[in-house]
Amino acid sequence: MRLITAYNPPASPARTRPADRAPLRVAAVQQSWHRDPAEHRAALMEGIRLAAGEGARVVCLQELTLSPYFAVLRKADHPAPAEPEDLSTGPTFAFAAEAARAHGVYVHASLYEKAPAPDGGDDGLGYNTAILVAPDGTLAQRTRKTHIPVTEGYYEDQWFRQGPADDAFPLVKVDEANLGLPTCWDQWFPELARAYSLAGADILVYPTAIGSEPGHPGFDTQPLWQKVITGNAVANATFMVVPNRVGAENGLVFYGSSFIVDPYGRVLAQAPRDEPAVLVADLDLDARRDWLELFPFLTTRRPDAYAPLTATG
Numbered sequence: 001m002r003l004i005t006a007y008n009p010p011a012s013p014a015r016t017r018p019a020d021r022a023p024l025r026v027a028a029v030q031q032s033w034h035r036d037p038a039e040h041r042a043a044l045m046e047g048i049r050l051a052a053g054e055g056a057r058v059v060c061l062q063e064l065t066l067s068p069y070f071a072v073l074r075k076a077d078h079p080a081p082a083e084p085e086d087l088s089t090g091p092t093f094a095f096a097a098e099a100a101r102a103h104g105v106y107v108h109a110s111l112y113e114k115a116p117a118p119d120g121g122d123d124g125l126g127y128n129t130a131i132l133v134a135p136d137g138t139l140a141q142r143t144r145k146t147h148i149p150v151t152e153g154y155y156e157d158q159w160f161r162q163g164p165a166d167d168a169f170p171l172v173k174v175d176e177a178n179l180g181l182p183t184c185w186d187q188w189f190p191e192l193a194r195a196y197s198l199a200g201a202d203i204l205v206y207p208t209a210i211g212s213e214p215g216h217p218g219f220d221t222q223p224l225w226q227k228v229i230t231g232n233a234v235a236n237a238t239f240m241v242v243p244n245r246v247g248a249e250n251g252l253v254f255y256g257s258s259f260i261v262d263p264y265g266r267v268l269a270q271a272p273r274d275e276p277a278v279l280v281a282d283l284d285l286d287a288r289r290d291w292l293e294l295f296p297f298l299t300t301r302r303p304d305a306y307a308p309l310t311a312t313g
Helices: 037-053 091-103 184-188 190-199 222-236 287-294
Strands: 002-006 024-030 058-060 106-113 127-133 139-144 171-174 177-180 203-205 239-242 246-249 252-255 259-261 267-270 277-283
Touching: 002 267, 024 037, 024 239, 024 259, 037 058, 037 091, 037 277, 091 106, 091 127, 106 139, 139 171, 177 190, 184 190, 184 222, 190 222, 222 239, 222 259, 259 277, 267 277
Parallel strands: 002 277, 024 058, 058 106, 177 203, 203 239
Antiparallel strands: 024 277, 106 127, 127 139, 171 177, 239 259, 246 252, 259 267
């Protein structure tokens, strides 16, 4: 597994005074899905081991960490429909907790969460949920994916309901950093990154499953995907940690390219498109402070003019 490191963060161009916070070392593990569950867990654990060995404090894993990307098909057309799992007793939390305790790190993972509909009933859907497990094996935070794609090859509306609006942007503290844990399709929405930034997020982690477009086989969306996330990093003064899948699954070819970008839009570390990799980078947390002091996006907003953003008609 390729190890790509970015230590000694680049200088913060807008800095006028010393940083108040120490850098935070984070990692993103890019991995393919293995049909054999034991082999798959071993591959992920090896990535976590490598990251922890490099001193990473937080290790971030891909969307739907332990499972294939089953949403490539509608549920009715799927030969072996996936079953949601319990958040606290299911295999994903158990794996993340085992890894966190074994290596003394925070482990970020993603799962298909079993949960009743908001009205208490059963609508046949669950949540696409990101979790962060602390080094002692306890759940530090969970965040349910806010935006759900409905496109060919990514039929997530057949499996997942939208995360509740009143619990959309929670943060979790790791050392001196505030982390937000949205998921994949959320990364295309600038208003989500802005909401997290207003809440004080330093870092957004986007577990991801993105690759080829079945209806447009010649269209490579990778450059657009990376540009949008990078633009949101600049506009909101947040670091972005983006672990994507790699490899082919049920006709989709995931394009990897996992990356870590800073609030100035500088790519600190980037994985290849076609092989597993571990990215480890030091984040200069007060680059956020510096950039927002020079370009005060949050304090010069015009919320009184934003009514069209909430219109649904």
